[in-house]
Amino acid sequence: MTTISYRPEVQRARTLRQRLDLDRLDYLRELRRLAAIMSQTELASQLGVKQPTIHSALRTAAKVVEPVPGFSGASPYEIAQRYATGELTRAQLVDELGRWVYPSEAPTDGYDSLLVSASGSFDEVGRALSDGLIDGAIYDAILDRAADSSQ
Template sequence: MADADVAVARVLKHRLELDRLDYLRELRALATRLTAKEIAAELGGPPSAVEAALDEPVTDPRPGFSGATPWEVAQRFAVGQISREQVVDELARWEYPPTELTDGIDGLLVSPPGSFQEVFRALDRDLIDAEIYGEIVDRTPGGHAVTETNGAVGPDDDLVVLRVLKHRLDLARIDYVRALRALSNGLSAGQIAAELRVPPTTIEEAFAEPVAAPRSGFSGATPWEVAQRFAVGQISREQVVDELARWEYPPMGTPHSHDGLQVSPPGSFLDVIEAADSGLLDDESYAEIVTRRSDA
């Protein structure tokens, strides 16, 4: 298996972790004014899932920085969320707690959370390269001024942001599982776990997830996934309209006579209708998809 495939899986793993952090933080911000039940209703899931997420330990980013820890800052650089200049600046300005020796019996170092050991670990795990690490070390003693930009968003904006983060998290998991499956063509679960430095059980659990490969010529395995990728900015409006207009949909189910419910197979046009209803597609995009399908 090519080293490039392993590198892709590593990046996707970091992106998944970051998307989870972003989602949890936005969820907590929203929970200051909405109940778990109200949030669940907005996201279309059970309240228990929201409550479980709210119980997960997560720390807000340090003011003036893009993460809560040096490791998170390095992760955001590794996945392309911040620039080289920004990661160097932030990790050079970070106020690191001292790394201390133990009682002298074994000479072990004790590194508290947020210590410079996280920067060294980021270098060791290829989140940053040696040149960046050297520049951080050179600039650390001097420090730099902190520049902050604050923006206010309204209540409705918070919900929109949370929905986008939820979709981004779902897609990150899908991409990660697909990358792991691609690696499994040449590596065992144990070997993949060793490369990613995670327990083998997490790889085996990922393999068990029902994740289909994208349809050939499309950016997703389902119309819903295609719409999700548009909603989070991964594909353009032109692409989502083109793909969802070209998609070969199975027939939608007939409404039941007794209750009027309509049960449709996976991948039917109902996915597109629900995507529009959920805000993944704007009215104009949805209308153009319908028009192109009618003209085909």
């Protein structure tokens, strides 16, 4: 697996881009939580937006998966994003992704060897490596920890 070398002066923008994705997830999850205890009209008033804005955001929020209990995210990639933005230490990242229960790969039909990655699969850890969220040493540590956990 190849990782891309990024220019150091771009690192802040890369971190902020990941932070933007995570902030959106956290915002939508929080809206969904608040909508369970107050009306959309009251929520809109409290946030200084119009009610249709809240309604639209809640439709989007309905599709957002909650973090898995005991983990910092809903997927291995989200957990890696949280590490890349400084929310998690290296030890926390390796612990969580080492304990993650990865789905087994779906068998092919015998005619088409194309496999589609299942949500939550180890492919997301590979994607995090490719996207520069983690480095090779962390990838190897996660792989070792996951292998130890499965035995």
